[in-house]
Amino acid sequence: xxxxxxxxxxxxxxxxxxxxxxxxxxxxxxxxxxxxxxxxxxxxxxxxxxxxxxxxxxxxxxxxxxxxxxxxxxxxxxxxxxxxxxxxxxxxxxxxxxxxxxxxxxxxxxxxxxxxx
Amino acid sequence: xxxxxxxxxxxxxxxxxxxxxxxxxxxxxxxxxxxxxxxxxxxxxxxxxxxxxxxxxxxxxxxxxxxxxxxxxxxxxxxxxxxxxxxxxxxxxxxxxxxxxxxxxxxxxxxxxxxxx
DNA sequence: ATAATATGTGAATATATCTTCATATGTTCA
DNA sequence: TGAACATATGAAGATATATTCACATATTAT
Numbered sequence: 001x002x003x004x005x006x007x008x009x010x011x012x013x014x015x016x017x018x019x020x021x022x023x024x025x026x027x028x029x030x031x032x033x034x035x036x037x038x039x040x041x042x043x044x045x046x047x048x049x050x051x052x053x054x055x056x057x058x059x060x061x062x063x064x065x066x067x068x069x070x071x072x073x074x075x076x077x078x079x080x081x082x083x084x085x086x087x088x089x090x091x092x093x094x095x096x097x098x099x100x101x102x103x104x105x106x107x108x109x110x111x112x113x114x115x116x117x
Numbered sequence: 118x119x120x121x122x123x124x125x126x127x128x129x130x131x132x133x134x135x136x137x138x139x140x141x142x143x144x145x146x147x148x149x150x151x152x153x154x155x156x157x158x159x160x161x162x163x164x165x166x167x168x169x170x171x172x173x174x175x176x177x178x179x180x181x182x183x184x185x186x187x188x189x190x191x192x193x194x195x196x197x198x199x200x201x202x203x204x205x206x207x208x209x210x211x212x213x214x215x216x217x218x219x220x221x222x223x224x225x226x227x228x229x230x231x232x233x234x
Numbered sequence: 235a236t237a238a239t240a241t242g243t244g245a246a247t248a249t250a251t252c253t254t255c256a257t258a259t260g261t262t263c264a
Numbered sequence: 265t266g267a268a269c270a271t272a273t274g275a276a277g278a279t280a281t282a283t284t285c286a287c288a289t290a291t292t293a294t
Contacts, residue, residue: 075272
């Protein structure tokens with residue numbers, strides 16, 4: 001049954017499939033997680049995250065660091081904010097951004113380790 | 118200089134920006150990493166990765182686990198293969214896929230921890 | 235040999251994403 | 265008060281992505 005080695009609609013590796021279905025993440029969690037990874041799927045946003053993993057920076061510092069326009073940076077930050085990957089504080093007309101969660105820096109670190117292996 | 122608190126083309130937080138520019142990843146690495154995260158930015162592919170983090174599975178098992186068509190799964194697997202996130206072995210007409218790197222499972226794990234906090 | 239099966243892939247379409255431009259809001263400076 | 269500045273955002277165009285459909289290839293079964 002579990003190693004039928006045939007695979008149409010009626011005869012998959014049933015045990016393997018059932019085992020894979022157990023204890024898996026919820027659809028909602030997986031969709032949310034895909035959105036989070038989507039935020040990291042862009043070089044400019046990765047630069048933003050990389051920079052913020054070291055220090056708090058304002059929008060136009062991030063514009064200088066990434067080479068993106070202020071508008072593009074603001075749009076990126078809005079999405080990062082919506083997924084709570086970054087947080088910010090307002091000081092006068094400046095907005096200082098920081099990472100909102102250590103996991104984000106960890107994802108960046110693990111990812112870099114991966115591609116450098 | 119480092120805390121000018123003004124930010125146009127001439128007067129950014131220079132020290133902060135320079136410090137953020139030092140020791141950062143290369144453009145190539147960051148582009149590659151963005152591509153890797155892009156592979157994880159889709160619920161169906163996350164299900165594939167989640168399932169493969171537990172056991173080797175064939176294409177149509179993955180189709181059953183994800184609810185995607187066989188064709189869609191094959192397309193996803195091709196991209197995952199191109200970025201070396203998965204590897205496979207051929208056995209007759211079956212293809213058995215597995216994760217190619219422990220980092221991938223770690224990214225999934227850290228990501229899930231993040232969204233569940 | 236013929237049919238059925240498992241997988242792979244090009245083309246096409248639908249949808250999502252990124253960047254720019256124009257402009258709005260709120261803050262500081264003169 | 266009026267000008268300059270930092271940031272935010274809606275709309276639009278360009279590009280990328282996901283899925284399906286049709287079909288190709290290779291393997292196994294009869």
